[in-house]
Amino acid sequence: MATNHETSGHEPNFYEVKRGLKSWLYTLDHKRIGLMYLWGILGSLLLGGAFALLVRIELFSPGQDIVGQDRYNQFFTLHGAVMVFLVIVPGIPAALGNMIMPIQLGAPDVAFPKLNLTSFYFWCIGATLLLVSIAMGAVDTGWTFYTPYSLQTPTAVLPAVMGVFVLGFSSIFTGLNFLVTVHKFRPQGMGWFQLPLNVWALYATAIMQILATPVLGITVLLLFVETFMKIGIFDPQLGGDPVLFQHFFWFYSHPAVYIMIIPGMGVISELMTTFSRKPVFGYRFIAYSSVSLALLSFLVWGHHMFVSGQSRLATMVFSALTFTVGIPSAIKVFNWTATLYKGDIRLKTPMLYALSFLLLFTIGGLTGLFLGILAVDVHLHDTYFVVAHFHYVMMGSTLVAFLGGLHYWWPKISGRMYPERLGQLCAVGVFFGFNLTFLPQFVMGSRGMPRRYWDYDPEFTIFHQLSTVGAFVLGISLFVVVCYTLWSAKNGPRATVNPWGATTLEWQAPTPPTLYNFETPPELHELYNYDDLEQVADVEWVRVSKPEGADAVAKSSADH
Amino acid sequence: MSQSHDHDGHGHGHGSRFIQHHYDDAQHQFDSGKLGIWLFLAQEILFFSALFVAYILYRSHRPEIYAYAHYYLDVKFGAINTAVLIASSLTAAWAVRCAQLGQRRGLILNLSLTLLCAFAFLGIKYVEYSHKIHEGILYGAKFDPCVSSGGSPLVTKRNHCDGTKSSVVWDKLAAKASEGCLESAKIDQDASTPGLQAKCVVTELRRNGAAFEPTGKTFDECAASALLGHGKAKDVKYPCYTLSLQPAVCPKGPAALVLYGDHTKRPDVGIKVECEPSPPAKEADPFAEAAGPAPLGTRALTGVEPPTKHELNERFAAGPPPPNTNMFFSIYFAMTGLHGIHVLAGVVVFLWLLFRAIRGDFTPDYFGPVDYAALYWHIVDLIWIFLFPLLYLIH
Ligand SMILES: [Cu+2]
Numbered sequence: 001m002a003t004n005h006e007t008s009g010h011e012p013n014f015y016e017v018k019r020g021l022k023s024w025l026y027t028l029d030h031k032r033i034g035l036m037y038l039w040g041i042l043g044s045l046l047l048g049g050a051f052a053l054l055v056r057i058e059l060f061s062p063g064q065d066i067v068g069q070d071r072y073n074q075f076f077t078l079h080g081a082v083m084v085f086l087v088i089v090p091g092i093p094a095a096l097g098n099m100i101m102p103i104q105l106g107a108p109d110v111a112f113p114k115l116n117l118t119s120f121y122f123w124c125i126g127a128t129l130l131l132v133s134i135a136m137g138a139v140d141t142g143w144t145f146y147t148p149y150s151l152q153t154p155t156a157v158l159p160a161v162m163g164v165f166v167l168g169f170s171s172i173f174t175g176l177n178f179l180v181t182v183h184k185f186r187p188q189g190m191g192w193f194q195l196p197l198n199v200w201a202l203y204a205t206a207i208m209q210i211l212a213t214p215v216l217g218i219t220v221l222l223l224f225v226e227t228f229m230k231i232g233i234f235d236p237q238l239g240g241d242p243v244l245f246q247h248f249f250w251f252y253s254h255p256a257v258y259i260m261i262i263p264g265m266g267v268i269s270e271l272m273t274t275f276s277r278k279p280v281f282g283y284r285f286i287a288y289s290s291v292s293l294a295l296l297s298f299l300v301w302g303h304h305m306f307v308s309g310q311s312r313l314a315t316m317v318f319s320a321l322t323f324t325v326g327i328p329s330a331i332k333v334f335n336w337t338a339t340l341y342k343g344d345i346r347l348k349t350p351m352l353y354a355l356s357f358l359l360l361f362t363i364g365g366l367t368g369l370f371l372g373i374l375a376v377d378v379h380l381h382d383t384y385f386v387v388a389h390f391h392y393v394m395m396g397s398t399l400v401a402f403l404g405g406l407h408y409w410w411p412k413i414s415g416r417m418y419p420e421r422l423g424q425l426c427a428v429g430v431f432f433g434f435n436l437t438f439l440p441q442f443v444m445g446s447r448g449m450p451r452r453y454w455d456y457d458p459e460f461t462i463f464h465q466l467s468t469v470g471a472f473v474l475g476i477s478l479f480v481v482v483c484y485t486l487w488s489a490k491n492g493p494r495a496t497v498n499p500w501g502a503t504t505l506e507w508q509a510p511t512p513p514t515l516y517n518f519e520t521p522p523e524l525h526e527l528y529n530y531d532d533l534e535q536v537a538d539v540e541w542v543r544v545s546k547p548e549g550a551d552a553v554a555k556s557s558a559d560h
Numbered sequence: 561m562s563q564s565h566d567h568d569g570h571g572h573g574h575g576s577r578f579i580q581h582h583y584d585d586a587q588h589q590f591d592s593g594k595l596g597i598w599l600f601l602a603q604e605i606l607f608f609s610a611l612f613v614a615y616i617l618y619r620s621h622r623p624e625i626y627a628y629a630h631y632y633l634d635v636k637f638g639a640i641n642t643a644v645l646i647a648s649s650l651t652a653a654w655a656v657r658c659a660q661l662g663q664r665r666g667l668i669l670n671l672s673l674t675l676l677c678a679f680a681f682l683g684i685k686y687v688e689y690s691h692k693i694h695e696g697i698l699y700g701a702k703f704d705p706c707v708s709s710g711g712s713p714l715v716t717k718r719n720h721c722d723g724t725k726s727s728v729v730w731d732k733l734a735a736k737a738s739e740g741c742l743e744s745a746k747i748d749q750d751a752s753t754p755g756l757q758a759k760c761v762v763t764e765l766r767r768n769g770a771a772f773e774p775t776g777k778t779f780d781e782c783a784a785s786a787l788l789g790h791g792k793a794k795d796v797k798y799p800c801y802t803l804s805l806q807p808a809v810c811p812k813g814p815a816a817l818v819l820y821g822d823h824t825k826r827p828d829v830g831i832k833v834e835c836e837p838s839p840p841a842k843e844a845d846p847f848a849e850a851a852g853p854a855p856l857g858t859r860a861l862t863g864v865e866p867p868t869k870h871e872l873n874e875r876f877a878a879g880p881p882p883p884n885t886n887m888f889f890s891i892y893f894a895m896t897g898l899h900g901i902h903v904l905a906g907v908v909v910f911l912w913l914l915f916r917a918i919r920g921d922f923t924p925d926y927f928g929p930v931d932y933a934a935l936y937w938h939i940v941d942l943i944w945i946f947l948f949p950l951l952y953l954i955h
Contacts, residue, residue, distance in 0.1 A: 109582040111592045176599045184592040210599050214607035222610070222894065231890040232700030233614055239884030240700075244617060248610050516582070 011519050013415065013512040028113035029515060031413060033120050034098030038406075040123065041095050042482050044086035045399075049475050051079035056437075056471040059464045062456055072454040073140035074155065078130075080143030081160065085167045086127055088394055089256060091402045092263035093209070094123065094174050097202050099413050101178060103506035104196045106524075107185035108516035110177045119177070122170035129163030132156075142452060144249060145220070147234040147242040151227055158227055161220045168217045171259070175209025178202050189524050196504045196527065197286050201266020204290040208255045208262075208297060216252035219245065246308055250301035258297040260394055261361075262290055264401030265332055268357050271404050272336045274502040275351035276343025279528040282335040289328035296325050306377045315374060322372035329365050333358065348500070349423035353404030356431040357397055364392030367442065382452075385445025388438040396434050403430065403481060410485065411495030415512040417539060418488045422480070429477030436470025501533045501541030576926035586925045597932040601939045604902075608943055611895050615950060618887050626954050629888040632697050637688050638952035641681050642944065648677030649941045652934040655913075659927035664920060667930070671914045674937065678907045685900055692889075699893040703886030892951055899947060902940045909933045 014031050017023075024032055054075045058065050067075065102110050110116050133139055136156035141149055145164075150157050182203045186195070195203075223245070225231055232238025234245045265286075273280040280286065302310055302318030310318075336358055345351065367389040371377050380386060411417050440463035445451075449460050456464065498507040506513075508522040525532065525543070533541045576586060583589040619626045651673040658666035692698060913933055916922065922930060 107582075112596060113580075113582070115596075172603055176596060176603070179599055180592050180596045183595055184588065210603050211606055214603045215610050218607050218610040218898075225894070226700075229699065230701040231894060232886060233890050233894065235700070238700045238890070239618075239622075239887040240890070241617070244614060248613075251610075 011510070011514040013510060014515050015512060017515045026117075028109070028117055030098050030102050030110045030113065030116060031513060031517075033116050034095055034100075035413065036120055037090060037095040037098060037123065040127065041087055041091050042485070044082055044127065045478065046482060048079055048082035048087055049478060051075050051082065053471055053475050055079060056468040058454070059456070060468045061461060061465075062458055069454040070140060073142075073452070074138035076452060077139045077142050078134060081130060081139070081164070084143055084256075084260075084394075085164055086123075086130065088260045088398050088402075089167075089171055090123060090174070091260075091398065092267060092405060093178065093202055093205055093259075094119070094170075096267065096402065096405045096409060097178060097263060098174070100409050100506055101199055101202055102181060102185065103412075103509050103513060103517045104199055104504050105181065105185050106187040106190070106505045106518065106522045107181060108518075111180040111184055112177050115173050115177055119170045119173035122166050122173065126163045126165075126167030126170060129159045129166060133158075133160035133163065144253070145223060146249075147223065147226075147245040148236065150223060151235060158224060161224045161227070165217055165220045165224070168213045168220070171209050172213045172217075175206035175213070179206040179210065182206075187522075187524065193284060193287070194524070194527050195287070197269035197280060197283065197290075198263075198266040198504075200287040201262050201264075201269070201290045204294040205259055205262045205266075207291070207294050208259050212252045212255035212259070212298065215248055216256075219248040219252065222248075243305070243308055243310075246305050247301070250304045251298075254301040254304065255294075255297040257390075257393065258293055260398045262293060264357065264398040265290065267401045267405035267408070268336065268354050269332075270502070270504065271350050271354035271408060272339045273528045274408075274500050275346045275348060275354065276340050277346070277501070277530045278339055278343040279530075280335070281338035281341075282331070283528070285331050286335050289331045293325065293328045296321070296328065300325060303372055303377075306374060307381050319372055319374050319377075323369065326365065326369055329361075333362055333365070347424070348407075349418070349420060349427050350404045350408035350500075352424055352427035352431075353400050353407065356427065356434075357400045357404065360392050360396030360400060360431075360434065364389060364397055367392065380445060382450055383445035384441040384449045384451055387451045388441035388445060391438050391441075396438070400430065400434075403427070406485065408500065409506070410488070411499050411539070412506055412509070412511055412513070414489050414492070415495055416488050416490070416492030417495050417499070418492055419484055422484055426477045426481045426484075429473055430481075433470050433473030433475075433477055437467050437474055438470070440464075440466040440470075496537070496540040498533075498541045499539035501530065501535060503528055503530065503533070576923055578921065578926045590928045590931075593928045593932055597935050601935060604936075604939055605943075608895075608898065611891065611898065612946070612950075615891050615895070618891065622882070622884065622887070624882045625885050625888050628882055628885060629892075630952070630954050632692075632889075633892075633952050634688070634691075635952050637684055638948050641684050642948045644677050644680045644684070645941045645944050648674045648681070649938050651677065652937045656927070656931050656934045659917075659922045659930040660924055662922075662924045664917065664922075667917045667922060668914065671910055671917055671930075675907060675910050675914065678903055678910065681903055682900065682907070685896070685903075697889060698886075699890040700886050703889055895947055895951065899940065899943055902943070906933070906937050906940055909936070 014029055018027075024036065027033060054066070055072065058067055058072050058075070098110070098116065102108070133156040136159060138155060139145075139153075139157055139160045140155045141153055141157060145157065145161060150161075182195070182199060222231070222233055226234055230238070232240045234240045234242050236242055269280055269286055300318055300322045302314055303322045306315055306319070367385070371380060371386060371389060407418055407423055441449075444460045444463040447460070449456055449463070495511050497509075497511050500507070503525060504527070505522045505524075509517050510519060532543050534544045535541050579586050579589050583592065651670045655667055655670035655674060658664075658670055697703065910933060913930055916929070
C-alpha cells in the first residue's frame, strides 16, 4: 500500500515488512488483523445497508411494491442480523480498536496475537454461516430469534444461529485480549488515569464482552439444540418456557447495546478534545461513567419485556433501573459539551461526525427514557418509535462514531489522507440522511405504526416516503465513504505523523507504524494538553517545547 | 514496560524459546496468560450460568418433577465421578508444581494420571448415558421411559400406536390393568371411562419357547420370575416388553383379549396376558371395530426388574412420573452434556500437554500452559461439584 515514507524513517512500515496474501492471512500483527476486520465490516455494512434499502423501498407505499410479505420478513431480519452481529458489535473494538488501542498504550501488540487472529477467523466463519443461511433461503424471525416462532419457521434458522454463536466467541476473545492488554501492557508511568479515554471505553466494553456474550452463546446453543433435538427448554409444548429465552437473550442483548455504544463514546471523547484543542472536561467522570454504564447494563434487560408477561414487580424494578442508565450517559454528554465550550473548534470530518454523535445520541438516549416509562412503553412497544430510538443509538451514535474514528485514524493506519472536502460533504449527508430517515419514524411510531409490518394504513404514507428518501441519502453517503476510503488507501496524499495535533501515543508512532509500532519508545506527555503542539501545516502538528519526564506526567495528569 | 521492549525481533534475553517477542520477559508472559485464563474461566461460568438459571427456575416452578427424577438417577455413578474428578484436580495441581520445579518425570506422571481420571469420568458417563438411552429416559420429546405415566410406573408405558394414543394402567395391588388394556382408537381416547376396566392375568410365560409356571401371577411378578435367576444380571436390568393384542387368538371369545409380550432385549422370553373387560361398555365397545379387519396397534408394556423390595415399593409408591418430567432430563442432559464436552476438551488439552512435556518444553521458566490447563480443569471440576448435588442428590 504505502511505500517508504519520509517520516517513517529507517524501519520498514508494517505493510512493507512482508508482502503477499499469505503474509496477511497468517499475520499476527494487530494492525493487519484490524484492517482485515475493517474490510470485512465495511463489506457487511454495504450488505446490511442493501437490505435496509430494500426494506425501505418496499415500504415506500402501502401494499406490495417490490416483494411479498415473506420476502420482506427475511429482508428486515437479515438487515438486523448483519448490522448487529457483523457490523456494529465488532465495528469499533475489533476494527478500530485492534488497529489503534495497542499503539495508544505504546505497546508492540495485543497480549495474545494468535487469539486475535483466531477471533478474526471466528468472525469470518460466523459471517460465512450467516451468508449460508441467506443462500439457504434466509431467516424470517427478526434478529432476536424469539421462540417459539424460531422453532417453527421453515427458514434457515440453524446456520444463522450457529453463525451468531461463533461470532459471539469472536467478540469474547477480542474482549479478553483487550482487557489483558490494558492491564499488562501499559508503559511505565502510564497509570489508569493517564489512559486515553478510548482505552477506558474499550476496557469497559471488554468487561461486557466477556461477561454478557457467553450468555448469548449458551442461549443460541440451546436454541440450536432445541431446533433439531427437541430438548424443550424453550418449548411450551414440552413444558419449557419461551419467555426464558427472552430473558436470556436480553441479558446479553441489552449489554450488547453498550458493547456497541461505549466504544463509540470512547472515540468521541478523543475527537472532542482533539478538535476543540482543549483538555477533555471531567476526565475521571467520563472514565468512570464508561465502567458504570458497563455494570448497570447488566441490570436492565427486563425493559425489553414489559409486555412479555413479566411480573408486575419485576417490570417496575426494571423500569426504575433503566432510568439509572441515564445518569452516566448524561455525564458523558455534559462533559463533551463542556469540552467544546470556549474550545478552538476545528470542523474536520471526524469532528463533524463527533458533533453529529452528540446530537443524535442525545435524541436516542432521551427517547430511551420515554420507553423506560411503563405506561408509555405499553403504548409505544413494538412501534416505529422503538425502531427510531434504537437506530438513533446504534446507527446514529455507534456507526457515526465509527465513521468519525475511521476518518480520524485512517491517516495513521494507511499513511494516506482521505479527501477532506468529500469527507465533510458525506458527513453532512450522513447526518441529514439519517435524521430524514428516522425522525418521521418517531412520529409514525407514536401514532401507532407497528414495527416489522409489511403493509400499513395510507395515513402513514408520507412518513414512510420521507423515511425512504432519507435512507437513500444515507445509503449513498455511506457508499461514497467506503469508496473514497478504499481509493485513498492507494491514492490519497501522504499523511504526516500527527495530522490532527493529538496527544495520545499513537500520534508519535511512524505513519504508517512499523511492525512493532514504534521505532523508539514513545515519550509520555501530559494527556490532552495541547499547549506544546504547534500547527505547521493544514494537517501537520509538531511538539515544540522539550518533553517533560514521565514522572512529571504522572503527577500533572492525575489531576484530571 | 514498553520502553524496555526491544523491537529488533531477535536478541532478547528470554530464558525459554517459548517466550514470545512482544513480552518483556517470562514473568510478563506468564502474568498475561494467567489473567487471560482467569477471564476465560469467568466467561465459562457465565456460559454455564444460563443452565443453572433454567434449573433454578424450573425447579422452583415444578419441584415435584425434580423430586421424582431421583428415581432415575444412580447416586453411585455420580459419587464415583465426583471422587474421580477431585482426584484429577489434585494430580493436575501436582503437575503444575512438578512443572514449576522442572521435574519432568513427575510432570509426565501427573499429567497421565489426570488423563486417566478424565477417561474414567467419561467412561462412567458413557455407562450412565447408555442406560438412560436404553430406558428411554431422555430429554424433551424423546423422554419415553419404559416406566411412564400410568397407575404403576413399573408395568405400564404410554405407547403411540398407529393413529391412536393409548395407555395401559396396571393396578399392581389388584393385579389387574385398571385402564386401557383394550386397544382401539375409541377406547384409548377416553381410557378413563368406567366401562373400560379390565382384568388381566398372566396366562403364559415362555422362556426359550417353553412355557413355565405363570398362571395367576401378576404381570410384574411374572416379569421378575421370568428374568431373575435366569439370565445374566446385566440383561435383567432394563427389561422392556413389546406386547401385542391379538383378539383372534383370544380363547374366551370376543369379550377378552390376549396380550402377547416379547422382551425386546431377550427374544427367548415371552409373556402372555389375558385381559377381560368388565363390564364392556356398550357405546364404547371396541369389538365392533376390532372384529373387523382393521389392524390393531401394538403397544409396549414394561416390566422392570425390582432390584430390591424396598426400592420397588418406594418407586411404586411414588406413582407415575408427573407431567413434564422430561424437563428435568432436558436440563440434566444439557448440563452434563455441556460439562462432558468440557471434559473432552480438557482431555485434548492434557494430551497436548503430555506430548509437550515428553518433548521437554516445560521449564521452571516456562510452565504457563500447564498452569492454565490446570486452572481450567479445576473449574470443570468445580462445575461438576455443583452439578452432582443439584442433579443426583435431590429428593
Ligand atoms: Cu435494553
